[in-house]
Amino acid sequence: MKQHVSATRLSWGLLALGFLLLIFGLFVLALHPTAGQKTARALVLTAYLPWMAAVVVFAFLLQAVLLRSHIAPWLLPLSLFFANVGLVEIARLKPALFIPQLRWLLIGMAAFLLVLRFRRFIVALSSYQYLLGILCLILLALPLVFGTEIGGSRNWIVFGPVQVQPSEFGKIVLVLFLSAYLADHEEVLTAVKHRFFLFQLPPLRFIAPLLCIWGMAILLFVVAKDLGSALLFFGIAVFMTYMATGSRSYVLIAMLIFGVAAALSYTFFGHVRVRFDIWLHPWADPNGMGYQVVQSLFAFGSGGVWGTGFAHGHPGLIPEVHTDFIFAAIAEELGLIGSLTLLLGYAAFFLVGIRIALACETMDRILLAGGTSVVFLLQAFIIMAGVTKFLPLTGVTLPFVSYGGSSMVSGFLLLGLLAVLSKQKGRLVS
Amino acid sequence: MKTGKERQAKLHVLQVAAVLLILLFVLAVYIIYLQSIAADDLAHHPLNQRSAQTEAAIQRGTLLDAKGRVLAQSFAPGQRSYPMGAAMAPVTGYVGERIGSAGMEAQANQDLLGRTESLTRLGPIAQLFEADRGNDVKLTIDADVQQAAYDAFDGRRGAVVVLDAATGAVLAMVSCPSYHPETVESDWDRLRQEEAGPLLNRALYGMYPPGSTIKPLIADIALEQGVTDENEVFDCNGKLDVGGGQTIRESHGEVHGRVHLSEAIAESCNVTFGALAMRLGGKKLNDGFTRFGFSREIKGDFTGTAAHLPDFTNLSQGDLAQIGIGQSTLLVSPMEMALLAAAFANHGVVMEPYLIASVVTPGGVTVREGQPKRWFEATTPERARIIDGYMEQVVQKGTGTVARVSGVRVTGKTGTAENAQGEDHAWFIGSAKVGGRTVAFAIIVENSGGGGIEAAPIARKIILSME
Numbered sequence: 001m002k003q004h005v006s007a008t009r010l011s012w013g014l015l016a017l018g019f020l021l022l023i024f025g026l027f028v029l030a031l032h033p034t035a036g037q038k039t040a041r042a043l044v045l046t047a048y049l050p051w052m053a054a055v056v057v058f059a060f061l062l063q064a065v066l067l068r069s070h071i072a073p074w075l076l077p078l079s080l081f082f083a084n085v086g087l088v089e090i091a092r093l094k095p096a097l098f099i100p101q102l103r104w105l106l107i108g109m110a111a112f113l114l115v116l117r118f119r120r121f122i123v124a125l126s127s128y129q130y131l132l133g134i135l136c137l138i139l140l141a142l143p144l145v146f147g148t149e150i151g152g153s154r155n156w157i158v159f160g161p162v163q164v165q166p167s168e169f170g171k172i173v174l175v176l177f178l179s180a181y182l183a184d185h186e187e188v189l190t191a192v193k194h195r196f197f198l199f200q201l202p203p204l205r206f207i208a209p210l211l212c213i214w215g216m217a218i219l220l221f222v223v224a225k226d227l228g229s230a231l232l233f234f235g236i237a238v239f240m241t242y243m244a245t246g247s248r249s250y251v252l253i254a255m256l257i258f259g260v261a262a263a264l265s266y267t268f269f270g271h272v273r274v275r276f277d278i279w280l281h282p283w284a285d286p287n288g289m290g291y292q293v294v295q296s297l298f299a300f301g302s303g304g305v306w307g308t309g310f311a312h313g314h315p316g317l318i319p320e321v322h323t324d325f326i327f328a329a330i331a332e333e334l335g336l337i338g339s340l341t342l343l344l345g346y347a348a349f350f351l352v353g354i355r356i357a358l359a360c361e362t363m364d365r366i367l368l369a370g371g372t373s374v375v376f377l378l379q380a381f382i383i384m385a386g387v388t389k390f391l392p393l394t395g396v397t398l399p400f401v402s403y404g405g406s407s408m409v410s411g412f413l414l415l416g417l418l419a420v421l422s423k424q425k426g427r428l429v430s
Numbered sequence: 431m432k433t434g435k436e437r438q439a440k441l442h443v444l445q446v447a448a449v450l451l452i453l454l455f456v457l458a459v460y461i462i463y464l465q466s467i468a469a470d471d472l473a474h475h476p477l478n479q480r481s482a483q484t485e486a487a488i489q490r491g492t493l494l495d496a497k498g499r500v501l502a503q504s505f506a507p508g509q510r511s512y513p514m515g516a517a518m519a520p521v522t523g524y525v526g527e528r529i530g531s532a533g534m535e536a537q538a539n540q541d542l543l544g545r546t547e548s549l550t551r552l553g554p555i556a557q558l559f560e561a562d563r564g565n566d567v568k569l570t571i572d573a574d575v576q577q578a579a580y581d582a583f584d585g586r587r588g589a590v591v592v593l594d595a596a597t598g599a600v601l602a603m604v605s606c607p608s609y610h611p612e613t614v615e616s617d618w619d620r621l622r623q624e625e626a627g628p629l630l631n632r633a634l635y636g637m638y639p640p641g642s643t644i645k646p647l648i649a650d651i652a653l654e655q656g657v658t659d660e661n662e663v664f665d666c667n668g669k670l671d672v673g674g675g676q677t678i679r680e681s682h683g684e685v686h687g688r689v690h691l692s693e694a695i696a697e698s699c700n701v702t703f704g705a706l707a708m709r710l711g712g713k714k715l716n717d718g719f720t721r722f723g724f725s726r727e728i729k730g731d732f733t734g735t736a737a738h739l740p741d742f743t744n745l746s747q748g749d750l751a752q753i754g755i756g757q758s759t760l761l762v763s764p765m766e767m768a769l770l771a772a773a774f775a776n777h778g779v780v781m782e783p784y785l786i787a788s789v790v791t792p793g794g795v796t797v798r799e800g801q802p803k804r805w806f807e808a809t810t811p812e813r814a815r816i817i818d819g820y821m822e823q824v825v826q827k828g829t830g831t832v833a834r835v836s837g838v839r840v841t842g843k844t845g846t847a848e849n850a851q852g853e854d855h856a857w858f859i860g861s862a863k864v865g866g867r868t869v870a871f872a873i874i875v876e877n878s879g880g881g882g883i884e885a886a887p888i889a890r891k892i893i894l895s896m897e
Contacts, residue, residue: 186435239450243442286477294477300464301472302480314480336465343458347451354447358440366436370443377450381457390460 011073015063018077018084019056025088025310032311051102058109069116072356072422076112078349079415082400083108083408085342089329090403092311094322097403104405108412115416122420125176126364129184132177133209139170140216140233144223167220167229168397168406172413174213174236175371181209182244183364190245207250213237214254218261225271228382228395234258235378240371244363279392292319296387299332300339307335322403324394328387330401342401343384350377356422369421372414486527491542491564493522493534495573496601496787502535502611514573516608517580520589520631521571521785526615533631534785535611537732538567541789541797565797568787570599578895579604579873582888587876588855589632591768592892595861595870597802598772598781602892603765605632634734637761638874641847641881642698643857644756646817647770648706649691650809651718653816657709660816663688666701672748678704678755681846681880695820696828698844700755707754708747715753716742722770722808723780724762731785731800737762757848764872767859770808772870774821775841775861778814780805821860830858832886835893839863842889844881853877856884865896 063076083105091098115122125132143166148156157164182189188206214237221230238254241247265272274289282290282297295318302308315321315329322329331339353373360366379396386394397407464472472478486508493502502522504510512522523533531539544564572592579590583606592602607628609621614629621629630636652658666686670678678700680686686699694702707715719725719739728734738761740753752758765783773780782805789797809817821841824830830842842860849855856875861868871889878884 186439239446243439243446246438246442297464298472298475298478298480300461301469301475302478303465304469304473305466314483317479317483331461331465336462339461339465340458343454343461347454350447350450354443357443361436363436363439366439366443370446374446374450377454381450381454384461385457388457388461388464390457 008067008073011067011077012063014074014077015059015080018081019059021081022052022084022088026091028310029092048099048102051099051106055102055105055109058106062109062113065113065116066419069423071116071419072352074348074352075415075419075422078345078352079400079411082342082345082349082398085330086326086398086401086403088310089326089401090322092333093315093326093329094403097322100405101403101408104408107405108408111409112412112416112419115413116419119420122176122417126180126368129177129180132173132180133212136170136173136177137212137216139166139173140220142166143226144219147224163406165404165406167226167233168410169413171232171236171375172410172417174233175240175368175375175414175417178213178237178240179364179367179371182240182367183362186244186363189241190247210237210241210250214257218258218265221261222265222269222272225275226395227272227275228386228393231382231393232375232379232396236371236375239374239378240367243367243370276392279389282389292325293387293389295319296325296328297389299328300388303332303335303339305336307331307333307338309333323397324383324402325387326402327384327398343380346377346380346399353418356418360421365421369418372417372421375414376411482527485543487562488543489563490525491544491566491792493538493542494566494568495571495576496569496599497572498568499573501569501571501573510612512611514577515612516610517577517604518571518573519608519611520603520605520633521569521576522611524609524611524614526618529615529618532629534567534569534732538786538789541565541567541786544791563792565792566790568790569785570594570601570787570800571603571785572601572896575602575892575895576604579888579892580606580608582891583875586878587626587632588874588878588885589636589764590871590873590888590892591633591764592869592871593768593772593783595772595776595868596781598783598805599787599800599802600783600785601869603631603633603785605630605636632874633764634728634732636763636874637735637738638764638855638857638876639758639760639847639849640756640762640767641845641855641857642700642703642756643767643770643843643845643859643872643881644760644762645695645698645703645754646774646821646843647718647722648703648710648715648754649695649820650722650813650817651710651714652691652706653813654718654809655710655714657714658691658706660691663690664694664699664702664705666694666699668701670701670704670751672704672708672751674746674748676748678751692820692823695817695843696823696826698824698829703754704751705754707750710750712742712745712750715750722773723806724766726806728765728783730782732783734763734765734783737766756845764874767857767872767874768870771841771843771859771861771872773808774814774818775868775870776814777811778807778809780808818861825860829882830860830886830889832882833858833860833889833893835862835864835890835897838893838897840889840893842886844886846880846882849877851877854879856881858882858885858889860889862889862893862896864893869893869896 059080066076087101090101142157146157148158157166189202191202217230217234220226238251241250278289282293286294299315310333313332315332318325318328350373357366357369360369376399379399382393383396383398385391397404399411489507490504495501500513501518502512523535525531525535542564575592579602587606590604593600607626609628665688668680668685680700686697689699724737727736740759749758753760769780782803784800786800788799818841821843825833825840825842829844833840833842840862842858845857847855856878858881859872861870873885873888875884
C-alpha cells in the first residue's frame, strides 16, 4: 500500500514537471533577444494564458479522477509530458500554432474523458467485430478515393476548413477489430490445416481478414505514398497476430509479402523509387530531393551531445519541422540528452502499457492493451527512425509531441483504451 | 485450458515487447552515433548553414591597434567599417557572406564572434557564455607605422614587415597595391582579375628572390663553417669565374679591390659572396638556411609560407655562386627576411611572430593575452653581434646610407634582385633601436631598381614614424 502511495505522489510530480517545463520554456522564449521578439509578436500572453490555464486545470482534475478510479497513474502524466515537450517546441518553431495545439490538447483530454465515461459502449463495440473490420477498411480507403495530397502524402480528407487524417483513427479501429477478431478466432488460426512449404496455415477463409489488412497497408504504401502509415498498419497487424497465435509462420509470410510488395512497387512506381533513392543517397541531391532529411541530419549533428540550447539552434531550416520532423528540432536544441530522454520516455510509456496487458485476464483485453502499446511505440520508432535516415519512412507524427489535431485526438482515444483496460476486470464482452 | 491460452498470449506479448525494445535500442545507438561521433562532420558540413546563420546574428567585436585605435568595427550585425581602409587591409583582411574571410577577420573569427569552439555545443552552458556582441581583439600593430609605410609606397607595388625583434610582435604589415575591405565584396570580381593582385598579401605570401639581402646569412654560415674569418682579404676585380664559361659580375661594373668581410657586406660585393658560397657547397648552405628557419612554415596568429629553397644536393658551381648573391631559384617572403634581420638584431634568437596582443570581452575581461615566445636560435650571440656590426656599416658608409637617421642606431642590408618580371626588385632589410625597442624590418619595392635608392628611404620613413 505504501508503494502505491509513493507512485501516486511521483505521478503528480511528473505531471507538474511537464507543465513546469512548458512554463520555463515560455520564459526562456520571452527573454531570448531575437527569437523571443518573434515569438512575442505572435504569442500574446493574455491570448494564450486562459487556454493554458484551462489545460493545466483539466489535466490535474483528470489525474485526480484517474487516481480515484484506480487507473494506472503513469498514463496521463507521461502523455502530458510528451505533449508539453511538443507545446514548448511549437511555441518556439511556429508560435501561431501554439494556441491551436493547446486547443487540440483540450479536445484530446475531453475525448479521453469520453472514452472513460462510455467504456461500456466501447465494450459493446467489440462484439461487432466485422463491422469494425469494414469500418477500418473504409477509413483506410477514404483517402485513397477522396484524399488530398498534403506534404507529399495523400492521406488527408478536407471538409471545408477541417483537415482530417483518417489513418490516425483507422489505427484505433484496427486495434479494436484485431483484438476482437483474434481473440475469437485464436483457436482456428492456430489449428494447422495446410502445410505450405515451411509454413503451417489454417484455411484461407480464416486468414482472409488478416490478408485484407495487409493488402490495405500495401495499397496505402503505393497509392497514398504514405510509407510510414503503411508500415505502422502492417506492423500492428503482424505483431497482434503474433501475440494471439504465437505463430512464426504468419510473421514470415507477412514479411515475405511486404518484401515482395516493396520490391514490386520499387520496380513499377516512380514515387516509391524516389523515396528509397532519397534514403539511400540523400547526398546526391542535398538541395533538392534530399533537402529535408539532409537538413534533419545537420540538426542532429549541430545539436551534438548537449544541444545548442533551447531557442539557440536553427531547426527552422527543416521543412515541416513542427509536425513530422519535430524530433530533429528537439535533438538540435536539447542535444543527445534531449533526444535520448524522449526515446526513453516512449520506452517507459510502452512498458506501462505492456504491464497493463500482462495484468489483463482475458484474451481480447490482453490483445487490446498489447496492441495499443505497440501502436504508440511503433509509431514513435517509425518517425524517429525516419528523421534520422535510419529507415526511409516518414509521414507519421510523433505521438503527443507533433503538431496536429487528428494525431492528438487519436492519441488520447488510444490512451483512453489503455486507461479503461487498466481498471476493468472481466471480459469486455459479457 | 483457458488460463493456459491467456498465459501463452502474455508470453507472446512479452516477446513482441522485447523485439520492439531491441529495435528501439538499435535506433538509440544510431542516434548516439549521429550526435557524438558523426556530429562534428555534420555540424561543419559546407552545406550546413547553421554556423553561418549564428555568426550573422552576432555583432562582431572591434579590431584595435596597440594604442587602442580602431581598425575594424561593427555597430550592428552584418555591418563593418574599416577606418584605415586599404592601408590596413593586409592586417584586418575582410569578411563577407559570399567571399568568406581573410586576414585577422579570418584568424581571429572565433574571438571576434565571442565564441570558444569547445563551448559552442554545450547547450545551456554555452548560452551563459554567449553574447550578442563578440570580443574585441587588440593587435600588436602600430597604426602610425603602418600608415607611414603604406604612404611611402605611393602607388608602387611591394611589401613591408616591421617586427619588434625582442618579442616577435608584428608592428606593421603592408602590401601594395591593396583593396578597401568595406567594398571588397562588391568589387570582388574586378579585384580577382586585376593583374597586380591586390588581394594577395605580399608581406606573407609574396615570393621574391632575396638578392643581396641574403649576404648577411651567407656571411654567418661562412664564419660558422670556418671557410673564412674576419681577417681574410678578398680580392674583387669586378667579376668571378664560376666555371663552365660563366661569370658573376658586380652591379654597375664596380671593382671593390681588396676587401675584408665587413667591407664586402657594406659594399655588397658579389665576387666575395659568390666565392664563399662555392667554398661552402650545397650541404653546408642547406644547413645554414635550415638553421635560420627558412624551411619552417609560420603558424599561430597568422600563417606564412616557407621559402622556396633550391635542391641543395644538386647544384652546379654557378648555381652555388648565384645562391651566394640571393639569386638562382631561391625565393623568400618579406616576413622571412624580416625574421632574418630580427635574428641578427636580437642576439641570434628568433621570436615567434605574433599579431594578437589581447582578447577582451565587451565587459572588459581579458580572455587571453599574446605572449612573446622564443621560436628558435638561428645563430650564436657572438656571430649575431659581428654580422649586426657589419650591417651597421652598410648604413654608416655602405650601400644603405639613405636609411641613416641621426641619433638612431640603424643597421641594414640592401638588395637588388634580378627577376623574370622586369626591372630589379629593390630590397632593404635591417633593424633600428628606436622608441626604446629594437625593431627589425624588411622592405621590398617591386621592379623599381636599386635597394639602396628605392627601398632604403622607406626604412627611414618607418624609423622616423616611431621616434
